[in-house]
Amino acid sequence: MNVLCLVELDDAGVTDASLRALTFARSLVTGGAPGDPGGGRPVLAAVAFGPADRVPASLLGRYGVTEAYVIEPATLDGYAPQAWARSLEGLLGVTLAAAVVAAGTDCGSEVLAHLGALTGQPMAANCIAASRAADGTLAVSRQRWAGLLIEDATLEGMPALLTVATDAVPPVPVDAAPVDAGAAGDTADPPVRVHEPDLDPADLRVRATVSAGREGGVSLATARVVVGGGRGVGGPDGFAPLEELASLLGGVVGVSRVVTSQGWRPHTQQVGQTGTKITPELYLACGISGAIQHMAGCGSARNIVVVNTDPSAPILSRADYAVIGDLAEVIPALVAALKDRR
Amino acid sequence: MEIAVCVKRVPQVGGRIVVTPDGQDVDTRMSGFAISPHEECAVEEAVQITERLGGTVSVLTLGPAEAADQLRDALALGAHRAVLLEAGGHAWGPAGTAAAIVAEVRRRSAEGPAYDLLLLGNEAADTGDYQVGIRVAHGLGWPCATGIKQLEVTGDAVRARREYRGHEETFEFGLPAVITVKEGINLPRYPSLPGRLRAKRAAVEQYQPQWQPEGLRTRGLRVPDQPRQQATVLGTGTDAVPALVRLLDELGILK
Ligand SMILES: Cc1cc2nc3c(=O)[nH]c(=O)nc-3n(C[C@H](O)[C@H](O)[C@H](O)COP(=O)(O)OP(=O)(O)OC[C@H]3O[C@@H](n4cnc5c(N)ncnc54)[C@H](O)[C@@H]3O)c2cc1C
Numbered sequence: 019m020n021v022l023c024l025v026e027l028d029d030a031g032v033t034d035a036s037l038r039a040l041t042f043a044r045s046l047v048t049g050g051a052p053g054d055p056g057g058g059r060p061v062l063a064a065v066a067f068g069p070a071d072r073v074p075a076s077l078l079g080r081y082g083v084t085e086a087y088v089i090e091p092a093t094l095d096g097y098a099p100q101a102w103a104r105s106l107e108g109l110l111g112v113t114l115a116a117a118v119v120a121a122g123t124d125c126g127s128e129v130l131a132h133l134g135a136l137t138g139q140p141m142a143a144n145c146i147a148a149s150r151a152a153d154g155t156l157a158v159s160r161q162r163w164a165g166l167l168i169e170d171a172t173l174e175g176m177p178a179l180l181t182v183a184t185d186a187v188p189p190v191p192v193d194a195a196p197v198d199a200g201a202a203g204d205t206a207d208p209p210v211r212v213h214e215p216d217l218d219p220a221d222l223r224v225r226a227t228v229s230a231g232r233e234g235g236v237s238l239a240t241a242r243v244v245v246g247g248g249r250g251v252g253g254p255d256g257f258a259p260l261e262e263l264a265s266l267l268g269g270v271v272g273v274s275r276v277v278t279s280q281g282w283r284p285h286t287q288q289v290g291q292t293g294t295k296i297t298p299e300l301y302l303a304c305g306i307s308g309a310i311q312h313m314a315g316c317g318s319a320r321n322i323v324v325v326n327t328d329p330s331a332p333i334l335s336r337a338d339y340a341v342i343g344d345l346a347e348v349i350p351a352l353v354a355a356l357k358d359r360r
Numbered sequence: 361m362e363i364a365v366c367v368k369r370v371p372q373v374g375g376r377i378v379v380t381p382d383g384q385d386v387d388t389r390m391s392g393f394a395i396s397p398h399e400e401c402a403v404e405e406a407v408q409i410t411e412r413l414g415g416t417v418s419v420l421t422l423g424p425a426e427a428a429d430q431l432r433d434a435l436a437l438g439a440h441r442a443v444l445l446e447a448g449g450h451a452w453g454p455a456g457t458a459a460a461i462v463a464e465v466r467r468r469s470a471e472g473p474a475y476d477l478l479l480l481g482n483e484a485a486d487t488g489d490y491q492v493g494i495r496v497a498h499g500l501g502w503p504c505a506t507g508i509k510q511l512e513v514t515g516d517a518v519r520a521r522r523e524y525r526g527h528e529e530t531f532e533f534g535l536p537a538v539i540t541v542k543e544g545i546n547l548p549r550y551p552s553l554p555g556r557l558r559a560k561r562a563a564v565e566q567y568q569p570q571w572q573p574e575g576l577r578t579r580g581l582r583v584p585d586q587p588r589q590q591a592t593v594l595g596t597g598t599d600a601v602p603a604l605v606r607l608l609d610e611l612g613i614l615k
């Protein structure tokens with residue numbers, strides 16, 4: 019089965035989420051018939067949007083990509099989700115892809131949903147596993163409830179459309195993968211071909227104007243340390259010691275939904291199912307009970323340390339270490355102790 | 361401005377999700393029901409827009425008869441009109457749901473006044489399919505922006521913003537249109553007592569949409585293995601601070 023994978027470019031080359039999607043897509047590639055575009059070899063095609071010279075062919079090759087397509091700014095400038103989906107639709111015929119894969123990012127989910135609507139095919143969001151069944155359908159497992167529940171399902175559709183949960187698989191290049199892991203071939207640099215999509219004027223009605231984001235130091239999603247504050251912080255004024263601790267540790271403050279819905283802190287700081295997913299080395303959760311929707315956003319933290327007055331708070335059964343106590347006493351004392359060390 | 365907000369009744373899960381013995385559903389015997397935070401914000405946004413520009417907010421759900429409760433919750437927050445599309449016991453997926461919403465929008469256009477703007481959540485809290493809004497937009501031939509965190513509506517156009525990978529993306533297009541929103545676009549109000557009383561008495565329009573089978577068929581649901589562990593207690597109150605500092609040092613956090 020040939021597979022087409024949407025690849026998002028960034029300043030470093032290809033985004034981490036797209037490298038994960040490519041790793042996932044590679045595991046679906048099978049077979050390959052003489053006369054196929056791959057000349058008898060199965061195809062893992064990547065498609066990117068941007069200048070051709072920014073497509074990192076050798077990196078894509080290392081992830082098993084056998085051919086790359088690029089839609090250049092002269093043809094389609096900037097992010098226009100429906101036009102991107104139209105471009106993928108056009109590449110179906112060129113690559114004979116039986117499945118289209120994208121990262122489960124805002125961009126990947128949106129473009130694949132448009133492709134689903136354009137082609138009239140179903141789309142399975144946030145898959146963590148997929149394999150081909152004997153009858154040609156795909157057996158997929160996908161995240162529901164932000165990963166709190168897994169659905170095992172049968173996906174019919176030609177092509178099969180799936181997005182990959184951003185924490186489903188780590189990014190693994192072919193040369194690092196154990197033999198038998200479904201490598202699509204050797205890792206020669208794939209050719210990069212310019213594709214000219216056949217766009218409908220309506221495809222361009224919605225197009226992003228991009229401007230620099232909020233002036234922001236460390237972002238919540240990528241911070242190495244997150245100091246969390248929940249209802250136990252007590253009010254908007256209680257956050258100063260948490261802010262001070264976060265900046266001492268080179269991190270940022272994250273909060274629970276109770277805190278944002280009370281208006282104590284802005285929603286941009288919310289961790290969880292309807293906030294941001296964080297992946298820090300340390301999550302220090304203060305005055306947070308550990309509701310599952312909150313844990314959906316911090317479960318991938320390497321270490322979870324809790325400060326809570328209640329030794330039976332649910333978060334203690336999902337954490338590594340805990341201090342039982344009032345955060346209004348413990349956090350200022352911790353700040354003082356850290357300053358003393360300097 | 362005629363606005364329809366699409367909301368979905370979902371179980372209000374507490375400590376953990378429990379699956380029914382046959383593995384086909386979430387066990388809701390012990391749970392209440394609610395709509396997703398994204399959709400609460402969609403309702404609030406619609407109410408704010410009509411407070412500024414005049415018009416009607418219709419709330420729309422495809423679900424069981426009991427989903428009228430969620431419609432009434434939205435009415436209590438200031439929505440004006442409630443429409444229940446009866447699920448009729450079928451398992452509806454995103455394509456069928458979108459088709460049912462499209463049919464309601466068309467019916468309303470025929471009878472008037474037509475909707476100018478549809479607001480949905482970016483994703484449903486339970487199934488998280490990330491697609492109903494986009495499929496509705498295609499069904500109607502309307503433009504669509506998703507994941508919106510800031511919205512300005514003028515008489516005949518919208519400017520919608522979101523953040524992506526550290527950049528701000530702005531979309532501008534004409535009405536009618538579909539917008540899916542995320543929590544954070546506003547801070548939803550609490551229902552007022554008069555609002556609750558009005559909602560209790562309000563009529564709910566009901567229609568029976570045509571069900572269609574989906575290409576993604578559930579075989580079963582399961583709760584993923586969670587590395588459940590009980591935290592090691594470092595100590596109590598400020599007495600635990602030295603141990604906490606030592607721990608942060610051992611974890612390499614203090615560099
Ligand atoms: C669909 C859906 C999506 C949701 N998405 C999110 C989301 O993205 N993020 C999110 O966080 N929630 C989300 N929620 C809400 C979630 O269910 C909880 O309501 C919320 O996380 C609880 O916040 P909390 O832990 O701060 O408050 P509480 O549950 O009230 O817990 C407060 C904790 O603080 C402790 N405490 C009190 N005083 C002190 C003190 N002085 N010192 C130390 N500890 C103290 C208490 O013992 C308690 O454990 C969502 C809910 C739904 C239905």
Ligand SMILES: Nc1ncnc2c1ncn2[C@@H]1O[C@H](COP(=O)(O)O)[C@@H](O)[C@H]1O
Nearest residue numbers: 366367422480481483484489490491492
């Ligand atoms: N049964 C339903 N009734 C009304 N609106 C729905 C329904 N299912 C989904 N939606 C809307 O579509 C959005 C996206 O859902 P989904 O694509 O399923 O993740 C939700 O946030 C709702 O606004």
